[in-house]
Amino acid sequence: MNDGRPPGSALMxxxxxxxxxxxxxxxxxxxxxxxxxIGARVCVPFGSRRVVGxxxxxxxxxxxPATRLRAAHEILDDTPLLTAELVAVLRWAAAYYHHxxxxxxxxxxxxxxxxxxxxxxxxxxxxxxxxxxxDTCAEALRRRAPRQAEVxxxxxxxxxxxxxxxxxxxxxxxxxxxxxxxxVQRGLxxxxxxxxxxxxxxxxxxxxxxxxxxxxxxxASAVAAIEAAQARGGFTAxxxxxxxxxxxxxxxxxxxxxxxxxxxxALVLVPEIxxxxxxxxxxxxxxxxxxxxMHSGMSDGERARAFLAARDGSAGVVLGxxxxxxxxxxxxxxxxxxxxxxxxxxxxxxxxxxxRDLAVFRARQLGIPxxxxxxxxxxxxLHNVARGRYSLLRLPRRAGAGEPPTxxxxxxxxxxxxxxxxxxxxxxxxxxxxxxxxxxxxxxRRGFAPVWMCxxxxxxxxxxxxxxxxxxxxxxxxxxCHHCGHERRAAERxxxxxxxxxxxxxxxxxxxxxxxxxxxxxPVARIDRDSTRRRGELERQLEDIRAGRTxxxxxxxxxxxxxxxxxxxxxxxxNADGGLFSxxxxxxxxxxxxxxxxxxxxxxxxxxGEVLVQxxxxxxxxxxxxxxxxxxxxxxxxxxxxxAAGWPPFSALAMLRAEAAQPDPAQAFLAxxxxxxxxxxxxxxxxxxxxxxxxxxxxxxxxxxxAGRFRMQLLLQAPTRAxxxxxxxxxxxxxxxxxxxxxxRWSVDVDPIELD
DNA sequence: AGCACGCCGACT
DNA sequence: GTCGGCGTGCTC
Numbered sequence: 001m002n003d004g005r006p007p008g009s010a011l012m013x014x015x016x017x018x019x020x021x022x023x024x025x026x027x028x029x030x031x032x033x034x035x036x037x038i039g040a041r042v043c044v045p046f047g048s049r050r051v052v053g054x055x056x057x058x059x060x061x062x063x064x065p066a067t068r069l070r071a072a073h074e075i076l077d078d079t080p081l082l083t084a085e086l087v088a089v090l091r092w093a094a095a096y097y098h099h100x101x102x103x104x105x106x107x108x109x110x111x112x113x114x115x116x117x118x119x120x121x122x123x124x125x126x127x128x129x130x131x132x133x134x135d136t137c138a139e140a141l142r143r144r145a146p147r148q149a150e151v152x153x154x155x156x157x158x159x160x161x162x163x164x165x166x167x168x169x170x171x172x173x174x175x176x177x178x179x180x181x182x183x184v185q186r187g188l189x190x191x192x193x194x195x196x197x198x199x200x201x202x203x204x205x206x207x208x209x210x211x212x213x214x215x216x217x218x219x220a221s222a223v224a225a226i227e228a229a230q231a232r233g234g235f236t237a238x239x240x241x242x243x244x245x246x247x248x249x250x251x252x253x254x255x256x257x258x259x260x261x262x263x264x265x266a267l268v269l270v271p272e273i274x275x276x277x278x279x280x281x282x283x284x285x286x287x288x289x290x291x292x293x294m295h296s297g298m299s300d301g302e303r304a305r306a307f308l309a310a311r312d313g314s315a316g317v318v319l320g321x322x323x324x325x326x327x328x329x330x331x332x333x334x335x336x337x338x339x340x341x342x343x344x345x346x347x348x349x350x351x352x353x354x355x356r357d358l359a360v361f362r363a364r365q366l367g368i369p370x371x372x373x374x375x376x377x378x379x380x381x382l383h384n385v386a387r388g389r390y391s392l393l394r395l396p397r398r399a400g401a402g403e404p405p406t407x408x409x410x411x412x413x414x415x416x417x418x419x420x421x422x423x424x425x426x427x428x429x430x431x432x433x434x435x436x437x438x439x440x441x442x443x444x445r446r447g448f449a450p451v452w453m454c455x456x457x458x459x460x461x462x463x464x465x466x467x468x469x470x471x472x473x474x475x476x477x478x479x480x481c482h483h484c485g486h487e488r489r490a491a492e493r494x495x496x497x498x499x500x501x502x503x504x505x506x507x508x509x510x511x512x513x514x515x516x517x518x519x520x521x522x523p524v525a526r527i528d529r530d531s532t533r534r535r536g537e538l539e540r541q542l543e544d545i546r547a548g549r550t551x552x553x554x555x556x557x558x559x560x561x562x563x564x565x566x567x568x569x570x571x572x573x574x575n576a577d578g579g580l581f582s583x584x585x586x587x588x589x590x591x592x593x594x595x596x597x598x599x600x601x602x603x604x605x606x607x608x609g610e611v612l613v614q615x616x617x618x619x620x621x622x623x624x625x626x627x628x629x630x631x632x633x634x635x636x637x638x639x640x641x642x643x644a645a646g647w648p649p650f651s652a653l654a655m656l657r658a659e660a661a662q663p664d665p666a667q668a669f670l671a672x673x674x675x676x677x678x679x680x681x682x683x684x685x686x687x688x689x690x691x692x693x694x695x696x697x698x699x700x701x702x703x704x705x706x707a708g709r710f711r712m713q714l715l716l717q718a719p720t721r722a723x724x725x726x727x728x729x730x731x732x733x734x735x736x737x738x739x740x741x742x743x744x745r746w747s748v749d750v751d752p753i754e755l756d
Numbered sequence: 757a758g759c760a761c762g763c764c765g766a767c768t
Numbered sequence: 769g770t771c772g773g774c775g776t777g778c779t780c
Contacts, residue, residue, distance in 0.1 A: 016779085027780095045779095047759060047760080049758075064780050
């Protein structure tokens with residue numbers, strides 16, 4: 001029975017998976033029994049195809065003439081797949097980022113679900129210890145097979161009771177399957193027929209949550225402030241600015257614990273690389289609930305099941321990367337965004353949303369607290385604190401006995417670096433190694449050398465498809481483009497003269513080689529995308545580091561996030577100059593964050609750490625301020641510069657980008673866009689103050705040619721978001737229908753963070 | 757993005 | 769005479 005309304009006259013507004021910036025209206029299916037709920041999936045005819053969309057509204061009328069409306073084929077859900085609250089977030093996001101709603105909704109759903117299917121309900125598999133397994137010592141296994149040792153430990157903790165897949169996943173994060181399979185082969189574990197015969201054996205117990213450490217006074221007052229807000233109810237945004245090692249996670253844990261005790265759910269977002277098995281484990285060990293993760297490394301089925309567990313409320317904590325912000329939640333009471341400054345929270349292609357900003361919007365709409373945590377907050381968040389939109393919580397001291405590290409600059413113009421290492425750094429390395437500590441060297445440049453040059457004539461190996469140099473990789477004797485993947489043999493002869501090209505400058509591969517020459521007996525690990533390509537390789541290397549088997553670590557950005565190395569006391573930043581003279585106004589902020597984050601790896605143990613930063617520009621004001629006044633001082637100076645220059649957060653930006661196989665169509669499209677933008681601004685000027693929007697460009701992108709395509713950009717800059725939004729709302733429909741747009745690939749980026 | 761419709765070259 | 773090239777336009 002329906003609710004009395006004749007279903008035939010009801011309309012459905014559907015987000016249809018297509019790049020068109022619009023919703024589509026349909027009639028109910030002919031056989032509909034009732035009006036479906038908002039957030040249900042609906043199968044509809046679209047052109048000549050059948051597609052699965054999401055019901056976002058039941059409008060009273062449509063702009064589309066009734067004769068053109070078609071009836072939906074089928075309603076796929078009677079319990080909505082997306083909550084009404086989430087639908088509202090997605091609708092807002094589509095409007096704010098000016099992206100096609102259908103693609104926004106697509107981005108929010110796991111593949112299986114957006115195809116209109118449900119994940120196969122998988123029989124929960126269980127395993128238990130064999131007698132051999134019971135007698136095997138996890139520690140004995142740890143050296144050769146750390147992953148297996150962790151699995152074994154988990155079974156020992158369960159004290160002979162069978163352990164389920166889900167418990168393994170919660171306790172160990174992803175990737176436990178291969179280890180488990182080998183252990184079954186080795187006869188340590190065996191499949192359990194059933195978790196429990198009814199009434200005989202209790203189901204395998206959740207490992208009971210471990211008690212937390214006692215809080216520092218800073219932590220305690222942060223927790224108290226958040227708890228007061230939780231008790232009060234309603235939206236509050238906190239910026240938790242805690243130095244490395246100050247125990248931000250502990251603060252999150254207390255706030256989450258409180259939410260769980262009240263029967264609610266917490267959503268925790270971390271940058272891609274921060275979602276480590278250690279973090280999953282820590283949450284699972286400490287919280288009396290099911291923790292589900294959502295990230296790109298999961299299979300379709302796992303992802304869909306995690307999504308449904310979030311929606312049904314069976315998971316108390318949802319831990320995800322960027323796209324986790326779109327998890328449907330039954331009873332959300334807290335959102336946490338860790339490392340809120342991290343650029344990977346912003347999607348850089350397609351639907352270019354910022355997970356942190358959407359998290360804040362979502363929390364406001366839900367009327368719940370949101371906690372943004374970082375040791376190096378973004379200038380945006382600090383600005384929001386200054387304007388009173390966020391409340392600041394500070395953890396200025398390390399939680400343990402650790403002293404903050406001392407930071408010094410090494411002048412590369414006075415001290416020659418060989419293989420990336422100055423004599424000064426080598427001397428300090430020797431000293432720290434002798435004291436039994438570990439050393440971490442950071443260099444944001446993989447490969448052997450960034451340049452392959454003929455010393456006779458100056459010829460430099462260039463990528464044929466990008467405006468970029470090729471990086472020399474010595475192990476493979478090949479030249480590789482780090483922007484498009486182009487690869488070729490490194491020729492021994494110059495192309496232009498009889499000379500012999502050779503590598504110039506140092507990458508991680510070369511540093512590794514130089515270290516081996518200087519410290520032949522010290523075990524070294526190199527951690528970058530090349531050395532950790534194999535599955536599980538990163539985990540294996542990190543385990544060697546944690547166990548102290550590795551003494552010197554060389555790595556790129558990968559090394560700076562989410563990993564603790566308590567025995568590292570010396571950190572070397574081999575070359576800090578990359579960000580000093582960039583055209584991107586955010587480069588200094590990123591460099592400062594990087595230096596502080598890397599430095600934070602030093603001396604988390606009781607001994608004071610030491611940081612050496614090698615640079616050719618030791619007098620540069622950025623480095624000077626950062627060293628003398630710390631991140632706070634740097635942030636103040638950077639904010640003053642941004643104010644003067646009119647950059648965010650003291651203005652709002654949107655970037656139009658266009659690329660094509662030839663430069664002309666991209667240029668022509670953006671020139672047209674600039675013209676039409678100016679036209680619109682003319683007609684808008686009287687009321688809305690829109691004349692304040694500056695149209696800058698079009699100009700070639702900083703790397704004009706990339707992967708064989710020419711890239712141009714047009715920047716729109718305004719003092720506030722409102723006029724920019726108004727302009728975009730009027731400009732984009734024009735661009736959508738312009739013929740110039742058909743010959744190029746173009747996109748809008750609202751609040752861009754990479755200006756290239 | 758698909759997909760259809762549409763109007764011009766080399767083939768069974 | 770048709771198969772198919774990709775320009776152009778549309779999808780409730």
